[in-house]
Structures are given as C-alpha cells and as structure tokens.
Amino acid sequence: MKIQVITLFPEMFTGVLGSSMLWKAADRNIVEYEFINLREYGLGPRKQVDDTPYGGGDGMLLMVEPLVAAIEAAKAKCPEAKVMLPTPRGKLYKQSDAKRLAAATQDLIIICPRYEGYDERVTKWVDEQFCIGNYVLTGGELPAMIMIDSVVRLLPGVLGGETSAEVESFQDDDESIEYPQYTRPETFQDMKVPDVLLSGHHAEIAAWRKNN
Numbered sequence: 001m002k003i004q005v006i007t008l009f010p011e012m013f014t015g016v017l018g019s020s021m022l023w024k025a026a027d028r029n030i031v032e033y034e035f036i037n038l039r040e041y042g043l044g045p046r047k048q049v050d051d052t053p054y055g056g057g058d059g060m061l062l063m064v065e066p067l068v069a070a071i072e073a074a075k076a077k078c079p080e081a082k083v084m085l086p087t088p089r090g091k092l093y094k095q096s097d098a099k100r101l102a103a104a105t106q107d108l109i110i111i112c113p114r115y116e117g118y119d120e121r122v123t124k125w126v127d128e129q130f131c132i133g134n135y136v137l138t139g140g141e142l143p144a145m146i147m148i149d150s151v152v153r154l155l156p157g158v159l160g161g162e163t164s165a166e167v168e169s170f171q172d173d174d175e176s177i178e179y180p181q182y183t184r185p186e187t188f189q190d191m192k193v194p195d196v197l198l199s200g201h202h203a204e205i206a207a208w209r210k211n212n
Helices: 010-017 020-027 064-077 095-104 120-125 141-152 202-211
Strands: 002-007 032-037 082-092 108-111 128-131
Touching: 002 010, 002 064, 002 141, 010 020, 010 032, 010 141, 020 141, 032 064, 064 082, 064 108, 064 120, 082 120, 082 141, 095 141, 108 141
Parallel strands: 002 032, 002 108, 082 108, 082 128
Antiparallel strands: none
16 A cells, blocks of 8 residues: 655654554555655745635635645556545544555545645545544644554554454444453552453453453
8 A cells, every 4th residue: 555645744754654563564565655745836936835715714725736736746656546635524534434445455645734724626636535533733644644543554464463453442433442451460559450351261251351
C-alpha cells in the first residue's frame, strides 16, 4: 500500500510514522509513505495556497487550484488511489472503515485541510470524507495520522500475533470494549489478579472475559 499525504506541514509526520509499528510496516515494505507539500503547488511568486472566503467571514480557506494540482500529481503516481478528506462534514470514521481500507490494500491519498477549511469545490476530486470526532483541530494532520495508524496496523504482517487485530475494542463498530488484562506481578499494592485468570481453566477464563 502506498499512502500519499497532501499537507503544508510534512514535518509533523516524522515522529509518528517513523516510530513503532508504523515504521516497521514501512521498513518491511508493507506500506510506503510519501508527503506532498501543498506549498509547492501554490500560486504566484509567493506560492499562495489560501484566500479569504466569498460571502465574508473570519479566517482563510485553502484554494481549490493548489489542492487539485496536488491531488492530480498524486494521482499521476497512483491512478487508482482513493482520495480521503478529513472534515467535520464527513461521516464518522469507524473501525469498519479502517478494516475495509486495509482489506482492500488500495493506495490512499489523504488531504490535510488547514486554516478555516477548504474551497468546497475540491470535493469533486475526493472519494470519501471522514470526521474523526465531534471536536475541532487546527488542521488535518492529526486526523490523517489517526487514519493511517488505524489502517496500517491491520495490514498483513504488521502486528505480531495472528489474532492481534481480531480481539479488540470496537469490532464491527459496536460499543464493546476489550476485556481487562493483567500481567506480572500477581499482587501489586494489595491489588490481586482475578483468581480465574490464574486457574488455567480455559472455559471459565473465556466466560469471565466475555462478561467483563
């Protein structure tokens, strides 16, 4: 899978994608990350990427021309890639979306909005719009990182155990949370591991986990 990110701040991704499982996925050639600096597609000598909104209002909007130019440049490298836009106007991003995208192993292009948003006309070039939650961030970089993390960890060969991604919270988008887990020591500051987990009785352990 190749993931291209269109952003004004590519340096924000260094620590996240360069660490832990996301780095290992790239090191194993399971995924490839590429960053497209939107500023390179800005207009005029100052490489302008934003302008004031029609109809008035505070703040600036990302202009449609640089965005489309960046999308088309990314598409030229991966013609079949799906274009994703994190936005409050999108549908709520869920685990089923991450599973679907990972299962397809389809190349992705993720746009990172900034300022007060973007010219709505860019959505003509967008395949899916997602909202990661009912709150406001300063830009689309963090939502992009969340989406990348949620998808890449599900790609074959990224996680260690065969069932690591199967027994998890929010499977099938329901409200279920993975059962509590414990490791050594058996007792810490008078808090003891539940006896059933020490019993070795697999049926009872399974029943306890189901009910907790």
